[in-house]
Amino acid sequence: MHISSLKIATSIAAICFSTAVFSQENFSVSGTIKDQKNGELLIxxxxxxAxxxxxSVVANEYGFYSLSLPKGSYTVIISNPGFKDFQQNIIVENDLKQNIQLEQQSEEKTSNIDEVVIVAAxxxxxxxxxxxGTETLSIKQIDKLPVLFGEKDVMKTIQLLPGIKSNGEGSSGFSVRGGATDQNLILLDEAAVYNASxxxxxxxxxxxxxxxxxSIIKGNSPAQYGGRLSSVLxxxxxxxxxxDYNVNGGIGLISSRLSVEGPIQKEKSSFIVSGRRTYADVFLKATDDFKDSKxxxxxxxxxxxxxINENNRLYLSGYFGRDVLGLGDTFSTDWGNTTATLRWNSxxxxxxxxxxxxxxxxYNYNVSLSSNNNTFGLDSTIEDWNLKQDFSWFVGNKHxxxxGLQSIYHTITPSSASGTSVSSFPRNxxxxxxNALYINDDFKATEKLTINYGARLAMFSVLGGDTFNTYENGTIIGSEFLEKGKFGKTYVNLEPRITANYRINEVSSVKGGYSRNTQNLHLLSNSGSGNPTDQWIGSSYTxxxxxxxQISAGYSRNFNNNNYEVNAEIYYKSMQNQIDYKNGAQISFDTAADVESELLFGKGRAYGLELIAKKKSG
Incomplete structure (x- = not known):
């Protein structure tokens, strides 16, 4: 297995390097692309x-692009939905840096660059x-959709897409192509969000x-993403x-929000602060029965x-969110997420x-009950420290x-109870x-054929600090205590990914793909829709x-000068080591027993047909 993995990785690297070595001498035209109105980098x-x-090339997620061209005169056309396209004449005699600012279509003013000509998007x-299996939604699109209680909601919006199913009313959890709720990787500025409700x-x-x-990717994600089976949001x-400084906000039936953004140093640094809060508790205080409720x-x-300079920029982002629910002094619960990302683009x-x-x-939650001098408390936490290093290498116009690599240190504290009304069972x-290493290549093989292929090597190590039992059909067959800092069981999996697109003609194309994904974090729940007190566990000895x-195939066709499009995609997904529960299993907090003794493991499959039709203008 290790030899075959090495061969695959070596072959991918060899293709990329051979392209760089044997291509003719070219010069680079590169730069970043921003929104002219506010300086936001465009993705x-x-x-x-021309x-x-x-x-052609697509700018990466940080707005950077690079083309390779021999000496000569060219017309560069840059386009992005929602923005006015323009074309600019350039003369390539050496490496050329060309930073671009695109004008939004809603703006009436025209650009003051002499060689700019407005063209069709x-x-x-x-x-x-x-x-x-990828859908990208702009905030402008989300703004146009009907909303509940005046609240625009990303999670509800994606559930309108084919292959994505809500877990039920009153739940922001969703399943993708037959997967479970925890099989969706939800990222906010690269940080994992474990409870997005x-x-x-x-x-x-x-x-x-x-x-x-x-953007949401349904299973066929590029190799830079990993850790979940079904999708990446x-x-x-x-x-x-x-x-410029800008303040906006809104008052809804449920909550109010306020955002402030502006330059710290004009056109060099900026900030945004955005807050939202509900105020149902304010009205509860006006009642006699619920004035002490939260x-x-x-x-x-x-x-x-x-x-920092023309080639280096630092970003610092954070999210803090919490729910609080309480009934006087007898019951209270709160749960929430905290994320922080420090990013250096170079x-x-x-x-x-x-x-x-x-x-x-x-992500953590707390539950507290108090009655007749008896108290009960429950808490649980999952905490990650994550280092990511990603490189985008524009080898040539074809590749x-x-x-890059990713390394995550997980600390999971299972549900631990304490109090006077029950026996305490603190858990370690x-x-x-x-860890993961990945490589991915977007290869334009011909004018009609494009191939996106790569591989991800995923590694997960159990670390010491607790006793690990091994179960078979719920019966313990072994036990091992690992001292803190010691390495225990390590799982290594190679995840190959490939998708291809063949353009039949100007209005239609066919696609096909295969991908393997592995997942080492698992959510245990007694409820299909998910609760704040559901438990996360990691892969272990059991x-x-x-x-x-997953294999998939698709067909796309556009109509009326690309103003309408129809996409169809079929898929088949085979799953291993799926978690289920024994009959009558209790995986909540009522006993101190090892939750792994309640689990069963099996295989699964999912298949389907997805259809979507879009009207993209007017």
Whole structure:
């Protein structure tokens, strides 16, 4: 297994390097692309050459692009949905840096760059991209949808897409292509969010006023993503307006919100602070029966960035959110997330871009009961320290390579009870170390064929500090105590990924793909819709990593000059080591027994057909 893994990784690297070595001598045209109005970096912008449309590149998630061109004169066309496209004449005699600011379509003023000409927006990205099962939503799109109680909600919006199913009314949990709730990786500025709901699931933790971009990938994710079987929900916060100060907010039936953003140093650094809070508890105080009750949640999003120089920029972002529910002095519960991301973007060369991230994530809940001098308390925590290093390497016009590593130190404190009314059973935290190496190449094989392929090597190590039992059909067959700091069981899995797109003609294309995903964190719940007190556990001596293999095929067709599109996709997903519970299993907090003794493991499968039709203008 290790030999075959090495061969696959070596082959991928060899293809990339051979392209760089044997290609003709070219010069680089590179830079960053921003929103002219507020200085926000734009994601996924298409940059192409008018003289040869097959020479094109997509800016990465940090707005950086790079083209390779021989000496000569060219017309560069840059386009992005929601913005006016422009074309600019350039003369390439050496490496050229070309930073671009795009004008929003809603603005009436025209650009003052002499060579700029407004052209039609590119709307056929669905026909040219090899990525499958991916939907990207702009905040402008989310703004146009009907909302509940005046609250725009990212989680409810994605549930309108095919293949994504709500877990029920009053729940923000969702399942993708037959997967469980915990099989969705939810990221906010690269930090994992373990419970993305407020008010027991009626609202999500994401305040749309603070967000820039939302994308969801259903199973066929590129190799830079990992750790979950079913999907990746990647949410990115706004960077903050670096040109002008801006204040906006809103008053809803449930909550009110306020956002402030502006430059710290004009066009060099900026900030955004966005807060939201409900006020049902204010009205409860006006009643006689519930004046001592608590019922509210709050969110606080913060982000700042600073441009060190032309090639280096620092970002610091954070999220703080909590729900509080209480009935006088007899019952109270609260739960919430805390995340923080420190990110360093660096343009190492005209072809190589680096992103280094230090990430902290914490989710915890507390429950307290008090009656007749008896007390009961329950608490649990999952905490991550995460280091990510990502590189984007624009090898040439045919290859766009991403590679890097990720290292996460998990601390999971299971549900621990204490009090006078029950026997206390404090539990030791369990530690684990999750690592991954990945490489991914977006390869334009021909004018019609695009292939996105790569591999991720995932490693998960159980660390000491507790006693680990081994069970078979619920019966203990072994036990081992690991001292803190010692390595225990280690799981290693290779995850190959490949998708391909073949453009049949100007209006249609076909796609196909295969991917393997593994998951080492598992959510145990007595409820299908999810509760704040559900328990997270890691892979152990008994609990093995979950594995999913998915194959899919799709067809896309556009109509009426790309103003309408229809996409169809079929998939089959086979899953291993799926967690189930013994009959009558109790996985909550009523006993001090090892929860792993209540678990069973099996196989699963999911298959389906997804259809979506879009009208993209008017």
């Amino acid at each position: 996924g912008v298409i940059v192409k050459i 003289e040869n449309p097959s020479i 590119k709307k056929d990205k669905n026909l040219s991209s090899a990525q499958m 407020h008010l027991l699931g009626f609202f999500s933790t994401f305040n749309s006023d603070a967000l820039k971009d939302v 990647d949410v990115k916060m706004k960077d903050g307006n670096n040109k 019922l509210y949640f709050y969110d606080l999003n913060l982000k700042a960035n600073y441009q 343009i190492i060369s005209s072809k190589l871009f680096s992103n280094t991230s230090f990430i902290y994530s914490n 766009s390579v991403k590679f 935290p369990r530690y684990s170390w999750e 609990v093995k990593p979950e594995i999913a293999d």
